[in-house]
Amino acid sequence: MTDPVKAMPAAQDPWAAWPNATQRRIAASALDSFAERGFHGTSLRHIAQGSGLSTAALYVHFASKEEVLFALARHGHALALALVREAAADPDPGRALDVLVRAFTGWHAEHRTLARVVQYELGALDGDHRAEVLDLRRQTERTVRDLVGRGAAAGVLSVPDVRAATAAILSLGIDVARWYEPGGRWTPDELGAHYAELAAGLLGMRDPGRHRMPDHG
Amino acid sequence: MTDPVKAMPAAQDPWAAWPNATQRRIAASALDSFAERGFHGTSLRHIAQGSGLSTAALYVHFASKEEVLFALARHGHALALALVREAAADPDPGRALDVLVRAFTGWHAEHRTLARVVQYELGALDGDHRAEVLDLRRQTERTVRDLVGRGAAAGVLSVPDVRAATAAILSLGIDVARWYEPGGRWTPDELGAHYAELAAGLLGMRDPGRHRMPDHG
Numbered sequence: 272m273t274d275p276v277k278a279m280p281a282a283q284d285p286w287a288a289w290p291n292a293t294q295r296r297i298a299a300s301a302l303d304s305f306a307e308r309g310f311h312g313t314s315l316r317h318i319a320q321g322s323g324l325s326t327a328a329l330y331v332h333f334a335s336k337e338e339v340l341f342a343l344a345r346h347g348h349a350l351a352l353a354l355v356r357e358a359a360a361d362p363d364p365g366r367a368l369d370v371l372v373r374a375f376t377g378w379h380a381e382h383r384t385l386a387r388v389v390q391y392e393l394g395a396l397d398g399d400h401r402a403e404v405l406d407l408r409r410q411t412e413r414t415v416r417d418l419v420g421r422g423a424a425a426g427v428l429s430v431p432d433v434r435a436a437t438a439a440i441l442s443l444g445i446d447v448a449r450w451y452e453p454g455g456r457w458t459p460d461e462l463g464a465h466y467a468e469l470a471a472g473l474l475g476m477r478d479p480g481r482h483r484m485p486d487h488g
Numbered sequence: 489m490t491d492p493v494k495a496m497p498a499a500q501d502p503w504a505a506w507p508n509a510t511q512r513r514i515a516a517s518a519l520d521s522f523a524e525r526g527f528h529g530t531s532l533r534h535i536a537q538g539s540g541l542s543t544a545a546l547y548v549h550f551a552s553k554e555e556v557l558f559a560l561a562r563h564g565h566a567l568a569l570a571l572v573r574e575a576a577a578d579p580d581p582g583r584a585l586d587v588l589v590r591a592f593t594g595w596h597a598e599h600r601t602l603a604r605v606v607q608y609e610l611g612a613l614d615g616d617h618r619a620e621v622l623d624l625r626r627q628t629e630r631t632v633r634d635l636v637g638r639g640a641a642a643g644v645l646s647v648p649d650v651r652a653a654t655a656a657i658l659s660l661g662i663d664v665a666r667w668y669e670p671g672g673r674w675t676p677d678e679l680g681a682h683y684a685e686l687a688a689g690l691l692g693m694r695d696p697g698r699h700r701m702p703d704h705g
Contacts (some may be wrong), residue, residue, distance in 0.1 A: 480535040
């Protein structure tokens with residue numbers, strides 16, 4: 272049986288779908304610099320140097336460092352939304368939630384630097400850009416909330432408050448980006464499996480074992 | 489019956505225990521600037537202006553903006569540790585965890601700006617300072633882990649992995665600082681109550697109602 276988490280292409284390489292190779296280099300360099308010095312401590316020169324381009328060449332692709340941050344933030348949020356939607360498409364809400372928590376948690380461990388920069392520097396985005404990113408975030412939240420609501424309506428899970436349970440499920444995954452370091456106790460997959468089991472308890476899931484994939488550790 | 493969460497003085501005013509009033513003004517001004525511009529975007533002049541002091545007067549108290557960030561980070565982490573220790577001192581592990589999650593979650597909602605700055609700018613601390621803050625963090629984690637372990641040993645709760653459950657409980661509370669905005673759906677107390685109920689499920693707590701305080705919403 273195919274592992275539905277591993278089958279999600281978005282979980283593998285966050286840059287794979289980025290259409291332009293030069294922009295990809297610029298974005299990767301900006302990510303490193305934002306992670307190291309913060310958005311406000313980063314200059315276009317830092318980004319140009321890290322990508323092996325002149326600042327003039329960089330301006331062909333991005334008008335400002337805010338444009339690069341926006342590209343990163345939109346990309347990161349779009350990937351997370353795609354992953355959540357793909358998991359939520361499963362008609363069985365219990366299995367969908369198991370896959371969703373595993374994939375969402377594992378993704379935040381694997382791509383912690385992208386996730387951290389996107390979360391921590393959200394305040395630096397211009398109004399329009401910020402609104403677009405917050406809209407992606409609202410869509411992610413709505414997808415999870417609808418799924419939790421569907422599971423509650425079907426009697427598969429039992430939560431006192433659908434919105435609070437949704438916030439908790441998202442927090443479990445997102446906060447992983449803050450503290451996870453590779454080479455520690457768990458691989459991203461193992462952590463995802465642990466958190467899916469804990470989330471099943473949090474959601475008052477009946478018979479969670481039924482939903483688990485065979486490779487669940 | 490006294491509410492053990494409300495009885496915790498640390499949860500009320502994060503600056504109450506700060507010994508020096510001028511330093512308190514400086515720290516509050518630095519917090520505003522770090523939250524608005526980031527650590528790297530903040531100059532000592534910003535901090536001085538916000539506190540109504542000259543930069544010369546500021547130097548009497550702090551040698552650099554890193555010193556101010558360290559003071560904030562140590563203070564915030566020490567408050568969180570005190571709160572967690574006070575809750576964990578209850579000999580009943582189920583009641584202790586209920587109080588701990590309520591207080592820890594509510595604290596991160598109430599003091600989200602302090603918590604955000606402390607989390608987001610941790611990388612800007614000098615080696616020694618960072619080590620001291622990470623030690624406070626480890627003590628908080630150990631306190632929660634010991635409590636979860638004690639509850640599991642007593643059969644009050646059932647978790648597949650004590651460390652993963654500890655990480656999840658801490659994430660639920662800490663991540664609140666990222667997304668919580670006042671004036672929304674829940675007060676800090678209400679959110680704390682919701683999260684304590686969800687945490688009881690996550691921890692596989694038997695008969696969680698027994699541990700609840702009468703005012704639990």
